[in-house]
Amino acid sequence: MTSIKHHPTVTLxxxxxxxxxxxxxxxxxxxxxxxxxxxxxxEEGGIxxxxxxxxxxxxxxxFEHGMMTFFIHxxxxxxxELQRHRIASYNEESGRYKQLEPVFxxxxxxxxxxxxxxxKPSRPTFEAGTTEQYELIRKHDEIYLxxxxxxxxxxxxxxxxxxxxxxxxxxxxxxxxxxINPRSLMNVLSLRIHDAGAKAVSYPQREIEEVAxxxxxxxxxHWPLTHAAFLKNGRVGP
Numbered sequence: 408m409t410s411i412k413h414h415p416t417v418t419l420x421x422x423x424x425x426x427x428x429x430x431x432x433x434x435x436x437x438x439x440x441x442x443x444x445x446x447x448x449x450e451e452g453g454i455x456x457x458x459x460x461x462x463x464x465x466x467x468x469x470f471e472h473g474m475m476t477f478f479i480h481x482x483x484x485x486x487x488e489l490q491r492h493r494i495a496s497y498n499e500e501s502g503r504y505k506q507l508e509p510v511f512x513x514x515x516x517x518x519x520x521x522x523x524x525x526x527k528p529s530r531p532t533f534e535a536g537t538t539e540q541y542e543l544i545r546k547h548d549e550i551y552l553x554x555x556x557x558x559x560x561x562x563x564x565x566x567x568x569x570x571x572x573x574x575x576x577x578x579x580x581x582x583x584x585x586x587i588n589p590r591s592l593m594n595v596l597s598l599r600i601h602d603a604g605a606k607a608v609s610y611p612q613r614e615i616e617e618v619a620x621x622x623x624x625x626x627x628x629h630w631p632l633t634h635a636a637f638l639k640n641g642r643v644g645p
Contacts, residue, residue, distance in 0.1 A: 409510070409511060409551050409555050411510075411511055411513045411548060411551075412510050412511070412512060412513075412580060413512070413515040413518075415479060415480060415481035415482070415614060415617055415618050415621075416479070417477055417478075417481075417618055417621035417622060418477065418478045418479075419475060419476070420477065420478050420584075421474075421475075421476045422473070422474065422476070422629050423473060424472055424473020424474060424589070426454055426630055426632040426633055427448055427449055427454060428472050428473055429461070429469045429470055429472070429473070429630070429632075430448050430454045430457050430458065430469075431443075431445055431448055431472075432468065432469035432470075432472045433469040434448065434457075455632045455635075455636075458636045459636045461645060462633075462636040462637060462639075462640045462644075462645050463640060466645060467590050467644070467645035470588070470593070470633065470644075471590045472588070473588055473589050473630070474588050475587055475588075475622070475626070475629070476584060476585070476586040477584070477586075477587075477622060477625070478582065478585075479582070479584075480582050480583075481614070481618060482511075482512040482578050482579065482580055482581070483575075483576075483578070483580075483581050484577040484578065484614075485614050485615050485618060486499060486581055486583050487577070488599075488612065488615045489585065489618065492591070492594065492598075494591035495585050495586060495587035495595075497583060497585055499581055499584075500582040500583065502568060502569070502572035502575065502581075503567075503568055503569040505568065506562060506568055507572065507575060507579055509551075509555045510579070511548070511551040511579055512580065513544060513545075514544065516541055519533035519534050519535050519536070520533055520536045520540065520544075521533060521534050521536040521537065530610050532610065551576075554574055554576065555575075558571050558572070558574045558575060561574070587622075589633055592622060592623075593637050593644030594644050595619060595622070596619055596622070596623050596626070596637075597642050597643060597644055598611065599615050599618070599619035600616055600619045600620060600642075602642055604641070605641055605642040605643075606640075606641030606642065606643050607643065
């Protein structure tokens, strides 16, 4: 039995580093072995100002000494968009080694999906659809069941998963581990979240924006000074 899911899920599994580690990574260039004392760096203070300086002048490497690992359950098209950044480590559920679950994406009734007047592919904007448009989507969601039945039929006939998976659409949900450092994550956030106040306004697809927003929440919690500097810098990373 197929199921429809409207939103990706993002779970922070582990993290290491923090604002103090950013400062320590920067200070080693002038203090050498003294930079090993994170407690001393915290006691001395001034971390916030240092981080703002690093962000403003694009000294990026100190922001690489930390990591976050997320477990993401999202449609294939969302994971592929995330992987395009090429600045993280990925391990994804394999449609070659296992039979993928019958979980498929479809927009909920609150999701804007109709092109606005003056729509531009480079700056796509959408508004709420008509009743007829949403009904058409629900009608076509039934195709997922037909596709998955054909997928199961081929597997039952002894055809390899790696061949049968050709039938599955990019709306199929997949699971993925993503490990990323703060500098790389800021690059993702700058491109995958729409913020009218950003120095470079981006227009991401709503579903990958949901993933990015969840990642940013974890980032802001564990690197609050770095996140604040990122916002002050117009959402431009170092």
